[in-house]
Amino acid sequence: MGGAFRKFLPLFDRVLVERLMAETVTKGGIMLPEKSQGKVLQATVVAVGPGSMNQKGEVQPMSVKVGEKVLLPEYGGTKVVLEDKDYFLFRDADILGKYVD
Numbered sequence: 336m337g338g339a340f341r342k343f344l345p346l347f348d349r350v351l352v353e354r355l356m357a358e359t360v361t362k363g364g365i366m367l368p369e370k371s372q373g374k375v376l377q378a379t380v381v382a383v384g385p386g387s388m389n390q391k392g393e394v395q396p397m398s399v400k401v402g403e404k405v406l407l408p409e410y411g412g413t414k415v416v417l418e419d420k421d422y423f424l425f426r427d428a429d430i431l432g433k434y435v436d
Contacts, residue, residue: 342417343382343415343417344382344384345382345383345384345424346384347384347385347386347387347388348384348386348387348395348397348426348427348428349383349384349424349425349426349427350380350382350383350384350397350399350405350424350425350426350427350430351380351381351382351383351415351422351423351424352378352379352380352381352405352407352412352422352423352424352425353378353379353381353420353421353422353423354375354377354378354407354421354423355375355377355378355379355404356375376406376407376408376409377404377405377406377407377434378404378405378407378423379402379403379404379405380399380400380401380402380403380404380405381401381422382401383397383399383400383401383427384397384427385397386427387427397427398427398430398433399427399430399433403433403434404433404434405430405431405432405433405434406430406431406432406433406434407423407425407429407430407431408425408429408431411425411429412424412425412429413425
């Protein structure tokens with residue numbers, strides 16, 4: 336875990352993710368221009384908040400953990416720049432799913 340994550344902890348049910356890089360070369364070796372690269376919907380979880388409170392005041396556990404690969408919605412999230420890198424904040428409920436080995 337980098338130094339940026341020790342300084343930034345998401346609150347409540349927020350999840351900080353780093354999007355995976357878009358493919359820049361096809362399997363055939365053709366270089367893709369930026370405009371034709373699809374929006375990457377996969378990301379790696381780099382930090383998670385403690386969870387949200389339910390009506391009884393109990394903390395609801397988060398559904399993802401640091402290091403897991405997740406599927407994001409096409410739109411949404413809040414861009415956060417930490418140490419010159421782009422990250423995105425999503426609510427736990429906005430994450431569509433996670434990849435399992």
